Amino acid sequence: MKRYGILCDGGDAPGINAAIRAVARKAFEKEDEVLGFLDGFTGLIKNDVKIITKSTVSGILPVGGSVLGISRINPFKNPKYIQKIKENFKKNSLTMLIIIGDRDTIVIAKKLADEGIPSIVIPKTIDNDIYGTDFSIGFDTAVTTISSALDNLHATASAHHRVMIVETMGRETGWLALMGGLAGGADYIIIPEVPYNLNDIAAHLENRKKEGKNFSIVIVAEGTPLPEEKKEKVEYDEFGHPINAKRRVGYFIMEELEKLTHIKARTTVLGYIQRGGIPTSTDRILATRLGVAAVDFADEGKFNGLVGVKEGKIVFNPLEEVAGKIHKADVKFYNLAKIFF
Secondary structure, three states: OEHHHHHHHEOOOHHHHHHHHHHHHHHOOOEEEEEEEEEOOOHHOOOOOOOOOOHHOOOOOOOOOOOOOOOOOHHHHHHHOOOOOOOHHHHHHEEEEEEEEOOOHHHHHHHHHHOOOOOEEEEEOOOEEOOOOOOEEOOOHHHHHHHHHHHHHHHHHHOOOOOEEEEOOOOOOOOHHHHHHHHHOOOEEEEEOOOHHHHHHHHHHHHHHOOOOEEEEEEEEEOOOOOHHOOOOEOOOOOOEEEEHHHHHHHHHHHHHHHHOOOOOEEOOOHHHHOOOOOOOOOHHHHHHHHHHHHHHHHHOOOEEEEEEOOOEEEEHHHHHHHEEEOOOOOHHHHHHHHHO
């Protein structure tokens, strides 16, 4: 009999609970045990743990957030934390950790493996930037939220004849802005993977106006680089990532385009709305597949890897092959979107 410790790390994403449920139910089928650590690595450090039962995971499939809580800490910032993790791993007689997490989680898991703590990582992030999988849990729900927001903004943009700037999350990648903009009919998409020129965008918006289209919607990823002369002092989190919410990229784009076009513009920052809500059926199914696969791989003796999906098939990626890498937005979708600009 195996005993798994499950925890959630990083930002929340719709579908986490579906993954927790899948891990637990598959483990129970194999007569294995599952312990849940509350609030991510914080719970593992404090040994704040509870036994997962069928009752624990009953009814959580459609629920957003995480029934186990979640945290975004870097345990390797403090050597005492790593010692506590080792002690609590042994104290609870764990076979391995199953961690539902993001890019930073993979790096942590790789370092824990070097310390003798085995794990399997299940990818979840609305950013869809995890290398080794085509899609991460939460991405589809976030894209649905963004496209719905664009549907709503079309009405007010049209009524007031304005340019509406919509800023999405995305840290270093443009997956959310790209796919949300494509699904929501954005009139221009700005992402880190494709260089942009404000004068060209302004000319495009002016041409639309000349054609009788008296409003436009421009969607921009929060991690889009600013022009060299406009770069500001950036704050960083404990993993060394820029805190993009404070860069106000959407507002910068709005102000510059308003100057260039003399068309009134407004900015909507979708922010944490993108992370919330009920997971779509696509995310529920993905989370279920990945959760079950994680237990299956563990049962086969595979560990220290990321479980993912490639071209519809479940895959196992050794941590050393994916840690520190980024799944960039596929420019072929940008070229598709350009047809409708």
